[in-house]
Amino acid sequence: MKLAAVGDNCMDVYDGTGEAYPGGNPVNVAVYFVRMGGEASYTGVVGTDKYGELMRESIAAKGVDVSTVRTEAGNTAITHVELVNGDRVLGDYEEGVLADFRLTDDQRKYLCRQxxxxxxxxxxxxxxxxxxxxxxxxxxxxxxTRPEDEAARIAIPATDYLFFSSDDGDTPELRAKMKEIHSRGPKVVVATLGDQGSLAYDGEEYIGCGIVTCDVVDTMGAGDSYIAGFLKGILEEKTVPECMRMGAENASITLGYFGAW
Known part of the structure; x- marks a missing residue:
């Protein structure tokens, strides 16, 4: 079983403490997928600065295949983060070499085989x-939180499993938005709702799933953990409710410690 994560990575730099943690949406999903016993790779780019090799080595140390990560002259992406009452507050994002990241032919061919x-x-x-x-x-x-963005608009018709997050809970407006997104191509649309759990729409019905109760230390990576658990369930041919539960259980582990991983 192999999950190929591709795209952005970044160092989450906590300005208040000076600590820095490797992360980034697809990177996190790959790491959490391996944590659950799966096999995963990450495809992307890092810079020649002090964080580039640290990023590559840190991802590899978690058991993720980094053979399709390339290095380019410049800075690795950085997200400035503050921790306020257990919630991470994201500040400035310095995109670095990711600003011009595009797949090479070899990287694209690799992904097509996964x-x-x-x-x-x-x-x-x-x-x-x-x-x-x-x-x-x-x-x-x-x-x-931005399924209306241009990148999402382009991606949605080519997507099987579409995730987005919302702070508004399970509302008629949210359900209408999920139904509209589903009509553009995905098999399943999933909205993560923070401490209110998650909601999925498969074209037939809306399916809710609650959270797994835990002590929250830091919310960094919780949503990515949910995605990893859900996708592992899909690859194991489990039902959507089972996949949602796997996502919630995986997220509860990440919520219990500081930093994404």
Whole structure:
């Protein structure tokens, strides 16, 4: 079983403490997928600064294949973070070498051979997803809080499993938005709702799932953990409710410690 994560990575730099943690949406999903016993790779780019090799080594140390990560002159991406009452507050994002990241032919061919490919809003691969899906790979996309963004608009018709997050809970407006997104191509649309759990729509019904109660230390990576658990369930041919529960259980582990991983 192999999950191929592709796109952005970044160092989460906590300005208040000076600590820095490797992360980034697809990177986190790959790491959490391996933590659950799966096999995963990460495809992307890092810089020649002090964080570049640290990023590559840290991802590899978690058991993720980094053979398709390339290094380019410049800075590795950085997200400035503050921790306020257990919630991470994101500050400035310095994109670095990721600003010009595009897949090489070899990277694209590699992804086309995988069982499932996952990326996100800032991965800069939305224009490649139709080709990857046409080659037979399942495609998952995390639209974060912005499924209306141009990158998400392009990605959605080429996506099998579409994720986004909302702070408004399960409302008629949310359900209407999920139904509209589903009509553009995904098999399943999933909205993560923070401490209110998650909601999925498969074209037939809306399915709710609560959280797994835990002591919250830091919310960094919780949503990515959910996605990893859900996708592992999909690859194991489990039902959507079972996949949602796997996501919630995986998220509860990440919520219990500081930093993404």
């Amino acid at each position: 069982k499932m490919v996952v990326t996100g809003l800032w991965g800069n691969v939305h224009n490649d997803l139709a080709k990857i899906r046409a080659a037979g790979a399942l495609v998952a996309f995390d639209a974060a």
